[in-house]
Structures are given as structure tokens and as C-alpha cells.
Amino acid sequence: MGEALLPRHAASHDRGRAPALFSRIAGFVASRTSARRGPPQRKPARAGAPVGTGPARAHGLSFVHEEENVLRSQTFDKGLKNRREVLGAEYVDNAIAAADDFSRPLQELVTEYCWGAVWDRPGLDRKTRSIINLAMLTALNRPHELKLHIKGALNNGLSKAEISEVLLQTAIYCGVPAAVDSFRSAREVFAQLEPVKT
Incomplete structure (x- = not known):
């Protein structure tokens, strides 16, 4: 019934396109699958085959x-x-x-x-990237990752005072509650890293 609603030439045209469309989809899926498995194994080129096919081209793809x-x-x-x-x-x-x-x-x-x-x-040094990460993770409210990157920031040369300044600025742009949580996370990290007093 759906075909009767279309002009005869349009229905005929769509029937002709469908196999070609399915063929293209199948080819795309096959190419993606073979890409995961590595370069396909190609048969030797037949006599008179166009240039760019056969073992030479397969070797090029493999390379x-x-x-x-x-x-x-x-x-x-x-x-x-x-x-x-x-x-x-x-x-x-x-x-x-x-x-x-x-x-x-x-x-x-x-x-x-x-x-x-x-x-x-090379565009940014590690210290700058750590500053960016601390601000973004505060905004995203990801305390686990924030603690990890506070350790990373220390390894990248930030001081506690500099980390405090970064988190203080997040209070203005990310909200005070977010900054409060980040300060708490930072203090927990500092406490873990400080030697235990006896």
C-alpha cells in the first residue's frame, strides 16, 4: 500500500536504490571490522588488473x-x-x-x-596544566579526581599556597560550596603526605 501512494517512477527508483544502499552499508561495516583486525589479506592481482590493486597495494596498506x-x-x-x-x-x-x-x-x-x-x-607547562585541572575538577565536583590531581600539582611544582589561591578563585567562578569541598579535599591530601609526628 505504501508504494501506491508514490508516483510509479519514484517507487521504481527507490527499489533500484535500496540494494545499492544496503551494499554501501555492508561495505562500511566490513571495512570497520577489517580495520580492527588489521590489514586485509588480498588475492594476487589478475592479469590486466588496474594499477593500484593486488599485492603491491596490499603491502602499501599494511605499511x-x-x-x-x-x-x-x-x-x-x-x-x-x-x-x-x-x-x-x-x-x-x-x-x-x-x-x-x-x-x-x-x-x-x-x-x-x-x-x-x-x-x-609544548604549549603549556605541566604546572599551568595542573592549575587548569584543579579549577575544572572543582567546577565538575569530582573530589576523587581532584585529590589525585592535587598530588599531581605538588609533583608539578605548585606550592600549598598556590593551590590555595587556585581554589580560592574557584569560589568566585564555581561557587563557594564547590570551593569549600575542594579546600577540604586538599587538606586531606596534605595530611596524607605529611610525615606522621611522633
Whole structure:
């Protein structure tokens, strides 16, 4: 009945397009799947096949994939180095070791893109990036991450007085309750890091 509501030529046109559309969708899905599994294995080119097909092209695609994997590996290694230096090697190593199949992709993403692709950029020094993080995490009300990055800020050279100034300014732009919680979190971190008095 739906076809009867359309002009005859339009219905015929849509029937012709449907297989092509499904074919394109199937091709896209197949390409995404093969990308996850690595470069596809191609058959040898037939005699008279167009230039750019066959084993030579397959080798070229394989080389591109290898280059991408090398670059990603380098970025991950940089990220792991930065992450361990800022947050502490013990914390980072434990977080990665504790990752399972469910959480491992997140650990990989954070290490590669957050700490490798962004924290490794030359535009800002680590101290400035820590200041930004303290302000953002206060605004987002993420006390667990804030405590972690307060430790990171100390490792990156911020003093307690400077951290206090950062959090004081968040009271103006993020709200006093948010700043109160952040000051409380900071004091807890300072207490943990100070040597126990006997």
C-alpha cells in the first residue's frame, strides 16, 4: 500500500536504490571490522588488473597500518611516562595492572590521548596544566579526581599556597560550596603526605 501512494517512477527508483544502499552499508561495516583486525589479506592481482590493486597495494596498506601502530605506540609510551611522573608511578602502575577487559580500553584511552597527545604538547607547562585541572575538577565536583590531581600539582611544582589561591578563585567562578569541598579535599591530601609526628 505504501508504494501506491508514490508516483510509479519514484517507487521504481527507490527499489533500484535500496540494494545499492544496503551494499554501501555492508561495505562500511566490513571495512570497520577489517580495520580492527588489521590489514586485509588480498588475492594476487589478475592479469590486466588496474594499477593500484593486488599485492603491491596490499603491502602499501599494511605499511600504513604499521606506521599508524608505531605512532600510537609512541604516543602511549609518552603518555605513560607523563602519567607516572605526575600522578605517581605506584598509582598508575596499580591502575593499569588492575584493569580488566571491561576497563582496559579506558586505561588505554586515558594514557594515550589524555597524557600522551595532550599533556605532552609544548604549549603549556605541566604546572599551568595542573592549575587548569584543579579549577575544572572543582567546577565538575569530582573530589576523587581532584585529590589525585592535587598530588599531581605538588609533583608539578605548585606550592600549598598556590593551590590555595587556585581554589580560592574557584569560589568566585564555581561557587563557594564547590570551593569549600575542594579546600577540604586538599587538606586531606596534605595530611596524607605529611610525615606522621611522633
